[in-house]
Each structure stands twice: as C-alpha cells, then as structure tokens.
Amino acid sequence: MTTTRCYRNGVLFDEGFSLEELGEYLSHDNAIIWVDLYSPSPQELQTVADELTLHSLAVEGAATAQQRPKFNRYDNHDFLSAYAVRLDAETGELTTAEVAAFITPKALITVRKDDSFPIDDLLDHLDQNAELTSHGISALLYGLLDFVIDGHFDTVQALDDQIETLEDLLFDDRPHDPDVQRRSFELRKSLVQLRRVILPMREVVNTLIRRDVDLVPSAMAPYYQDLYDHVLRATEWTDSLRDLVSTIVETNLTIQGNRLNIITKKVTSWAAIIAVPTAITGFYGQNLPYPGFAHISGFIASTLLIVGLSVGLFVVFKRNDWL
Incomplete structure (x- = not known):
C-alpha cells in the first residue's frame, strides 16, 4: 500500500506511480514528490534509500518502531519522527500512531509502521492547503506537522472535557469513589503518554524554524511559527491537566476522609x-x-x-x- 504524488509548480501533476519511477519524476524541473510507504518491506525501503541516497541510520530509524519524536540532519536529507494520537472517549485510553519522514530538497517520504495513522485524513488536510505547495517541500512538511499537531491539540481538548466530567463526579451528591479513582488513573496515564509525544515536538519545530537550518523559506516562516505556538500551548495545557488530575485524586481522598x-x-x-x-x-x-x-x-x-x-x-x- 504505497501512495505517491507529484506536484509541479504547486499543482498536483500525477499520482499513483510506482517507486521505480521516482527518478524520472524527480528529474523534472519544479517538481516535488510525496511518497507514503505503509509497512514497507526491506526491499521497498532500500529501493527508496538507493534512489535518494538516504543515510543508513535514518533508514534504520524508519524501520524501527517506538522512536522518540525527533529531527535529525544528514548530509543530503533530514529525518523526522512524530506521532499522531487519538483518545478513546469511553476508556480514556490514548492510541499513538508513529510516522517517520525523509526530507530531501525535492521529495518527502513518509513511512508508517501500521494502519493506525489516518493517512486519508492527512491527504484531505494536504488538499485543503494545496495553495501552499508552490513553496516546495517545506509546504508538504508543514501539512504533515500541522495535521499531527492539530491531532495533539484535539486530544488535549478531549482530555480536558473528560476531566471536567470527572470533576462533576467528584462533587456529586452520590459517592462515585471507585469510578473517580479508576478514571483518574486512566486519564493520568494518558496524559503522561501524551506528554512524551508532545514535549519533544517543541524541540523539533523549534529546530525547523531556526535560520541556520535553512529548511523553511521566508514565505512559510509564519506557518511554522504558528505550529510552534500550537505546540507550546498543547504542552502547557497537558502539564496543567496532569496537575489538575493529581489535584482531583488528592481531593477525592480528602472527600473520602x-x-x-x-x-x-x-x-x-x-x-x-x-x-x-x-x-x-x-x-x-x-x-x-x-x-x-x-x-x-x-x-x-x-x-x-x-x-x-x-x-x-x-x-x-x-x-x-x-x-
């Protein structure tokens, strides 16, 4: 399950071509490529690595699960690792979906370990911001990061709603001690897991917007700055919710006493x-x-x-x- 797209002058030129045709499309002037690999075999990953001369450590990172969110620089490309998240409203359990990306001057290669990453939603998100693709690979990378960080923000909002419901249970006239204790534990566990995903993204986006990295053109700088603001807000919100859950647990114990x-x-x-x-x-x-x-x-x-x-x-x- 490989998804391929080619843009020329900011317009979608072709899609659905094979990996063997990458070199031909990359040879076109003003063309940028986006390739999504779903659970690629070692042969498929090596084909892309040979075509784009990717570093072996980056290829190993893309093939290895449970990578820390990070951004690494190599001689002729960059490597990004990030996580999309989703909260189950019934159980309070957080689900993460890992995605890795190779970033070259003319190609963005994303690698998904499984089908938990919502690739169709990402495609819709990219289509909604199609006017930005004229700015090159930085626009595709922005679309990917914006989609991931928006998911982080929506998850934090959902957790906030769950905690408000927990507060209502806490001060209900009927005691709900077992429900409050169990739900508090579930939400705190999800918040800790979410913080592990969100906190490193602050460093990732901060590195991308640095001038010495020279990856983001001036026209895209405001968009990446907006990403950084969203990451900061999500991080601060997560920390405050984690403290609030701890306060709820302590308050519940006090109420029981x-x-x-x-x-x-x-x-x-x-x-x-x-x-x-x-x-x-x-x-x-x-x-x-x-x-x-x-x-x-x-x-x-x-x-x-x-x-x-x-x-x-x-x-x-x-x-x-x-x-």
Whole structure:
C-alpha cells in the first residue's frame, strides 16, 4: 500500500506511480514528490534509500518502531519522527500512531509502521492547503506537522472535557469513589503518554524554524511559527491537566476522609443514644430489690428516664450537627 504524488509548480501533476519511477519524476524541473510507504518491506525501503541516497541510520530509524519524536540532519536529507494520537472517549485510553519522514530538497517520504495513522485524513488536510505547495517541500512538511499537531491539540481538548466530567463526579451528591479513582488513573496515564509525544515536538519545530537550518523559506516562516505556538500551548495545557488530575485524586481522598469522619461521628452519636436505654435497663435488671421493684412505678420511671435522656441527647447532637 504505497501512495505517491507529484506536484509541479504547486499543482498536483500525477499520482499513483510506482517507486521505480521516482527518478524520472524527480528529474523534472519544479517538481516535488510525496511518497507514503505503509509497512514497507526491506526491499521497498532500500529501493527508496538507493534512489535518494538516504543515510543508513535514518533508514534504520524508519524501520524501527517506538522512536522518540525527533529531527535529525544528514548530509543530503533530514529525518523526522512524530506521532499522531487519538483518545478513546469511553476508556480514556490514548492510541499513538508513529510516522517517520525523509526530507530531501525535492521529495518527502513518509513511512508508517501500521494502519493506525489516518493517512486519508492527512491527504484531505494536504488538499485543503494545496495553495501552499508552490513553496516546495517545506509546504508538504508543514501539512504533515500541522495535521499531527492539530491531532495533539484535539486530544488535549478531549482530555480536558473528560476531566471536567470527572470533576462533576467528584462533587456529586452520590459517592462515585471507585469510578473517580479508576478514571483518574486512566486519564493520568494518558496524559503522561501524551506528554512524551508532545514535549519533544517543541524541540523539533523549534529546530525547523531556526535560520541556520535553512529548511523553511521566508514565505512559510509564519506557518511554522504558528505550529510552534500550537505546540507550546498543547504542552502547557497537558502539564496543567496532569496537575489538575493529581489535584482531583488528592481531593477525592480528602472527600473520602471527610465522609468517613462524618459517618464515624454519626455512628458514635447513635451509639451514645442507644447506650442510655441499655444502661437503664441494665440497672433495673439487677437481681435485688430497688426503689420501684416489682411495681408499676418502677416501669414508668425507667421508661421516662429512657425517653427523656435519649431525646435530650438527640437534641444536643442534632444542634451540634453530629446527626
């Protein structure tokens, strides 16, 4: 599953050609190539590497999974590694899709390890910004990075919505302690994973916009600066959400402690009230004569004591908000 496109003077000229034809298309003046390789075989990857004289370390990085997001420079090309992300709203689980890219003056070669990377959405995104392709490879690279970083931003927004829902559960009248604890753990885990993906992108984009790199023309500089701003906002937002989830966990523990104190206070108050009739009936249950023994007056006196003291304790505890 290989996708190929050729642009001439900023206009889509041809697509769907084979890898063996790369050299022919690259020989055309004012032509730039975009090739997407899906889980390429070693032979396919080597064909592209031979055609574009790619560095062996870059080829190895593209073939190896779980690379750190990075941007490396070589003699005749650059290498980029990044991740698209998606959040499952039901489970709070974060899914990452790795993409590697070889960047040459006339070609952008992307390599996907599996089909989790939404290549069709990327194609639509590139078509929506087709007017930028007249600026060369930097425009295709911008389209790729803009698509990836927009996905990061949407995921952070989704996590923010999930945390707001978690806050509603936290202060609900009905206790949701197990749900809050489990959801907090899931969201914190996703935020940590997302931060590992987003944070290195700040360095990647910052390197791209440096003047000494000379990869981004002046016409594309504002677009890359906008990318950098989005990366900074996503990074800061992720850090603040991670702190917020930690605060929610601590608040939930505090609420549990307060709820336990209230329950303990109420149980103790009722135990004190119940202790009154227990003590009185225990006293009158002595196996020896006492005032009112074997008389109706003793029964009336004990009953009045039980009712009076119990009602008195109830009123005192209720007034002090112990019941």
